Amino acid sequence: MSNFVILPLIMTMFSGIVLLFFKDKIRVQRWISSLSLLLTVVASFYLVHLVHTKGILTHELGNWKPPFGIVLVADMLSALLVATTSIIALCAVLFAFRSIGEARERFYFYPFVHFLITGVFGAFLTGDLFNLFVFFEVMLMSSYVLIILGGTKIQLKESIKYILVNVVSSALFVISVAYLYAVTGTLNMADLALRITAAGDQGIITVIAMLLLVVFGLKGGIFPLYFWLPGSYKAPPPVISALFGALLTKVGLYAIFRVFTLIFIHDQAFTHPIIGYLAILTIIVGTIGAVAYHDIEKIVIYNIIVAVGVILYGLTIGSVDGFTGSIYYLVHDMIIKGALFLLCGAVISVTGTADMRKMGGLIKHHPFMGWLFFLSILSLAGIPPLSGFIGKLMLVQSGLQSHSYVFVGVMLLSSLLVLYSAMKIFMTCFWGEQVLESSQEKGSTKGLLLPISILVGLSVVLGIGTEWALPYITEAAKTLADPMSYIQSVLKE
Amino acid sequence: MKSNDIILQTAAKFVTFIIMIFSFYIFLGGHFGPGGGFVGGLLTSSALVLMLLAFDIKTMSTVIPFDYKLLIPIGLLVALGTGVGSFFFHVPFLTHAFGHFTLPIIGETELATATIFDLGVYLVVVGITMTIIQTIGESE
Numbered sequence: 264m265s266n267f268v269i270l271p272l273i274m275t276m277f278s279g280i281v282l283l284f285f286k287d288k289i290r291v292q293r294w295i296s297s298l299s300l301l302l303t304v305v306a307s308f309y310l311v312h313l314v315h316t317k318g319i320l321t322h323e324l325g326n327w328k329p330p331f332g333i334v335l336v337a338d339m340l341s342a343l344l345v346a347t348t349s350i351i352a353l354c355a356v357l358f359a360f361r362s363i364g365e366a367r368e369r370f371y372f373y374p375f376v377h378f379l380i381t382g383v384f385g386a387f388l389t390g391d392l393f394n395l396f397v398f399f400e401v402m403l404m405s406s407y408v409l410i411i412l413g414g415t416k417i418q419l420k421e422s423i424k425y426i427l428v429n430v431v432s433s434a435l436f437v438i439s440v441a442y443l444y445a446v447t448g449t450l451n452m453a454d455l456a457l458r459i460t461a462a463g464d465q466g467i468i469t470v471i472a473m474l475l476l477v478v479f480g481l482k483g484g485i486f487p488l489y490f491w492l493p494g495s496y497k498a499p500p501p502v503i504s505a506l507f508g509a510l511l512t513k514v515g516l517y518a519i520f521r522v523f524t525l526i527f528i529h530d531q532a533f534t535h536p537i538i539g540y541l542a543i544l545t546i547i548v549g550t551i552g553a554v555a556y557h558d559i560e561k562i563v564i565y566n567i568i569v570a571v572g573v574i575l576y577g578l579t580i581g582s583v584d585g586f587t588g589s590i591y592y593l594v595h596d597m598i599i600k601g602a603l604f605l606l607c608g609a610v611i612s613v614t615g616t617a618d619m620r621k622m623g624g625l626i627k628h629h630p631f632m633g634w635l636f637f638l639s640i641l642s643l644a645g646i647p648p649l650s651g652f653i654g655k656l657m658l659v660q661s662g663l664q665s666h667s668y669v670f671v672g673v674m675l676l677s678s679l680l681v682l683y684s685a686m687k688i689f690m691t692c693f694w695g696e697q698v699l700e701s702s703q704e705k706g707s708t709k710g711l712l713l714p715i716s717i718l719v720g721l722s723v724v725l726g727i728g729t730e731w732a733l734p735y736i737t738e739a740a741k742t743l744a745d746p747m748s749y750i751q752s753v754l755k756e
Numbered sequence: 757m758k759s760n761d762i763i764l765q766t767a768a769k770f771v772t773f774i775i776m777i778f779s780f781y782i783f784l785g786g787h788f789g790p791g792g793g794f795v796g797g798l799l800t801s802s803a804l805v806l807m808l809l810a811f812d813i814k815t816m817s818t819v820i821p822f823d824y825k826l827l828i829p830i831g832l833l834v835a836l837g838t839g840v841g842s843f844f845f846h847v848p849f850l851t852h853a854f855g856h857f858t859l860p861i862i863g864e865t866e867l868a869t870a871t872i873f874d875l876g877v878y879l880v881v882v883g884i885t886m887t888i889i890q891t892i893g894e895s896e
Contacts, residue, residue, distance in 0.1 A: 266848065269849050273839075273849070284829055322849065324849050
C-alpha cells in the first residue's frame, strides 16, 4: 500500500493537533504523546522493511503525477532516518516526563515536539525542493518555540540569534529555489536531476549549487556557518538540546547529501573538493571546541560539529563504500548524540550545574548512569564493538582508497581528541573526589535512565549487529550512488 | 471628562457585518476567482479586530464567548481530515473530488471537497490572528 509512506507524517501531525486540545491535562498529554510516538516507531520500522522488500516507494499527493504534483519518496536512506528519528523522539519524550517541568508541559511542549518531528519526517521524505523548504520551516518554527519555551534570560538571548540566522538562511533558500526554478522550470527533485543533466555543465547551476550548500550548511553547522550553534544549543533544557542535536543538524546534512548526489552531479570536480575542505575544517574546529571547554553540554555540542564534518566528508569520496560509511556514521551519531545530551541532562539534574569543575565522584551513588556514560563515550570515539566503529572504519578505508590522506589523518586524530574530551567528563564527573553527598543532590535520576539505556542499547546493538544492519545501509548507499534508480521510481519511465 | 466614541461604535456595528459578509463571499469565491481561505480568514479577523477597537476585550469576550485558540486545532483537524478522508476511497492523500449538485434555493452548483480544506485554512487563520492580537492586547 503506497499510502504507508505518508503514515509517520500524518500520525505525528494528528497527535500534535489532538494534544492542543488538552492544554491543562498533563497526564493525558503524556499518554497520548508516548503512545503515538510508540506507534510511529513501529510504523517507521515497517516502512524500512517495506522499502527493503519492495524498493523505493513513492506517494503522489492529490493523485497528480510527478513532476506536476508533490511526491513523497521513501528510499532506504529516508526510511532509515525516519526510523532513527522516531526512536529519538520517543526517548526524548520519555525523558521529558521527569525532567522538563510542569510549567513547560502546560505550555504546549508535547504538541511542539510532535510538530518538530513532523517537520523532520517531512524533510526526510519529500521529493520536491520547495516542499523541502516548507518542511524545513515547519521544523524550524517548532524549534523556535521549543528553544524559547520557559522564557529564561539566556533562552531569550540565544533564541534571537537562532531565529535571525535561520530567517536569513530560509530567505537564501527561497532565493536559490527561485534561481533554480528560473533556470530549469521545475522543482521536483527527480525532474530537476534530469533537466540539469540535460542542460550540462552550466556555470549558473554550479552557482546555485553553492548557494544551496550555504543554506544547508547554515542549518547543518558546517565550518564557517556553525557560529550560531554552540550558544543556541546550550540555552534550552537538555531534552530539547537532545532533539536539536540529534535531529536538526542532521536534516541539513541529509539535504546536502540528497542535493549533491541527485541533482548537482554535473560539475563534481568543482563542488566536491570545496565540500571536502569545509568538512575537514569543520572537524578541526569542532575538535578544538570539544577540547577547550569545561562545560559538559558545550563539549557534546562541539562533538556534534566534529561528527557533521566526518559525515560530510563521506559525500566527497563518492564511492558506495564512502556513502555507506557516512550513512552508518549518520545513524550512529543521531542515536549517540541523543543519548549524550540526555546523559548530560541527567547529570545536571543531579548536580544542578553543567560545569565539570564543580562535580566529582558521581559514580559512587550513580554507578549505572556512570557506566552508561562510559559506554556512550566509547561508542562516540569509535571503539570496536560499538556502533561508532564501523562507520569510521569504512570512511577511513574509502578515504585511503581515494588517497585523501589528510582527511584520514585529521579524522583519526580527531577521534583521539573526541575520546579525550568525553573521557575528561567521565574522569572528573564520575571518578575523582566526591563533591556531593547523596543528601545534597539537587534531584534524582529516577525515570531518566530508561530512555538513555534504550538509546545506548540501540547503539550497542548497531555495533554488535553490524552484519544485520549493514545490508540496509549498503542499500541506502547504493541508491545514493545511482541517482537513476531514484529518478526512474519517481517519474516511472 | 469621559471620552465619547459613539460614532465609532455605531459605525463599527454596521461595518462589521458588511466585512463579515464580504469575507464569506471571498472565502467561497476562491475556487473561480481571487480569494480563498487565507484572505477570507484575514478579512473575518479584521472585522473582529474592528469590534475590538470600537469596544474592548471584555465586551468582546462576553459577546463572543469563545476561545480563539481552539479554532487552530479544529481548523487543522478539518484540513487534515480532508486529506485523510481520501484514503477511504483508495486514492492518495489530499486527492480532491468535485461534482455538480442541484441545491434548493441556489440551483445547480459545483461543490468541491477543496472547500472543506479551505474551511480548515480559514479557521486556522482566524484563530491565529485573533490569538496573536488578543495575547498582545492583554499582556501588560
